[in-house]
Amino acid sequence: YSGAYAAAAAVADPLWTFFRATAGQDGEVDAEELQRCLTQSGINGTYSPFSLETCRIMISMLDRNDTGKMGYNEFKELWAALSAWKQNFMMIDQDRSGTVELHELTQVIVAMGYRLSPQTLIAIVKRYSKNGRIIFDDYVACCVKLRALTDFFRRRDNMQQGVVNLVYDDFVQCAMAI
Amino acid sequence: YSGAYAAAAAVADPLWTFFRATAGQDGEVDAEELQRCLTQSGINGTYSPFSLETCRIMISMLDRNDTGKMGYNEFKELWAALSAWKQNFMMIDQDRSGTVELHELTQVIVAMGYRLSPQTLIAIVKRYSKNGRIIFDDYVACCVKLRALTDFFRRRDNMQQGVVNLVYDDFVQCAMAI
Numbered sequence: 436y437s438g439a440y441a442a443a444a445a446v447a448d449p450l451w452t453f454f455r456a457t458a459g460q461d462g463e464v465d466a467e468e469l470q471r472c473l474t475q476s477g478i479n480g481t482y483s484p485f486s487l488e489t490c491r492i493m494i495s496m497l498d499r500n501d502t503g504k505m506g507y508n509e510f511k512e513l514w515a516a517l518s519a520w521k522q523n524f525m526m527i528d529q530d531r532s533g534t535v536e537l538h539e540l541t542q543v544i545v546a547m548g549y550r551l552s553p554q555t556l557i558a559i560v561k562r563y564s565k566n567g568r569i570i571f572d573d574y575v576a577c578c579v580k581l582r583a584l585t586d587f588f589r590r591r592d593n594m595q596q597g598v599v600n601l602v603y604d605d606f607v608q609c610a611m612a613i
Numbered sequence: 614y615s616g617a618y619a620a621a622a623a624v625a626d627p628l629w630t631f632f633r634a635t636a637g638q639d640g641e642v643d644a645e646e647l648q649r650c651l652t653q654s655g656i657n658g659t660y661s662p663f664s665l666e667t668c669r670i671m672i673s674m675l676d677r678n679d680t681g682k683m684g685y686n687e688f689k690e691l692w693a694a695l696s697a698w699k700q701n702f703m704m705i706d707q708d709r710s711g712t713v714e715l716h717e718l719t720q721v722i723v724a725m726g727y728r729l730s731p732q733t734l735i736a737i738v739k740r741y742s743k744n745g746r747i748i749f750d751d752y753v754a755c756c757v758k759l760r761a762l763t764d765f766f767r768r769r770d771n772m773q774q775g776v777v778n779l780v781y782d783d784f785v786q787c788a789m790a791i
């Protein structure tokens with residue numbers, strides 16, 4: 436019966452097949468497994484596979500129970516975010532070179548609703564570009580980090596005034612883990 | 614004359630030879646050039662070469678004029694830090710497996726003088742390890758980030774009380790760039 440159920444779930448949800456095959460017994464994926472899983476799923480399209488570093492960042496973002504691994508529910512959440520980011524990326528990359536350029540990334544970040552100063556936008560694009568170009572892998576790493584940092588900040592900004600009191604340990608834990 | 618001077622400098626400072634050869638005309642190295650330069654210098658010893666990601670982190674840490682590149686003075690500063698971190702790493706890795714384990718990294722971070730909670734130490738080692746092991750490349754990325762974040766925090770902690778007021782933009786700029 437459980438075998439039949441798994442087969443039915445796979446038909447309804449092909450994502451489950453990829454995830455289940457890679458996750459194995461424990462039902463969770465670590466960074467290496469996530470990299471394999473995403474590569475096999477084909478979400479990169481013609482872009483080069485995600486780097487291990489980006490996979491580790493993805494896991495940090497969603498790993499709420501702090502096991503360093505990702506369960507299927509977290510994976511589905513990641514998948515939804517990745518699909519949206521990929522669509523954005525393809526929309527910006529109009530010449531289909533597989534890369535976007537500095538001012539385009541700035542526009543996307545602003546369009547996503549992040550309110551950042553010009554200097555911060557410049558610092559971000561500089562950090563995630565190579566020779567002035569941003570590949571999909573780095574674009575995703577940038578989106579994941581920005582989202583996780585903003586979530587972290589918002590949780591501490593009770594008055595929603597855009598200012599928080601941070602103790603050293605909390606600051607380091609957040610910035611090191613992401 | 615300038616050729617003779619360069620030759621004399623190279624004898625006095627072999628590091629300059631590596632740097633100069635890679636930096637080319639502009640006298641600065643970007644992340645790709647830094648990776649080549651460090652690999653050729655042999656500072657990795659038997660450890661695998663630094664990843665591009667770690668080289669980008671190194672440049673962020675020392676790039677004070679914000680060009681995304683590193684001049685020779687900054688490179689020398691990096692070199693001194695790298696030499697110290699390498700010695701630490703070799704000292705911890707007593708079985709010479711090329712990796713250190715979780716509790717050993719914790720000990721080193723504490724020994725370097727960072728005052729962090731057990732949870733933060735656990736979060737850090739989890740982020741920088743693979744299957745419970747930390748390779749030299751990730752160890753250096755961890756040391757560079759921790760130093761840069763602590764410097765950032767200290768500059769804002771005027772009362773030296775371990776608490777700072779951070780606005781969203783400043784927080785994102787720091788945490789995204791490192």
Ligand SMILES: [Ca+2]
Pocket residue numbers: 528529530531532533534535536
């Ligand atoms: Ca393009």
Ligand SMILES: [Ca+2]
Pocket residue numbers: 635636637638639640641642643646
């Ligand atoms: Ca150069």
Ligand SMILES: [Ca+2]
Pocket residue numbers: 706707708709710711712713714
């Ligand atoms: Ca060892």
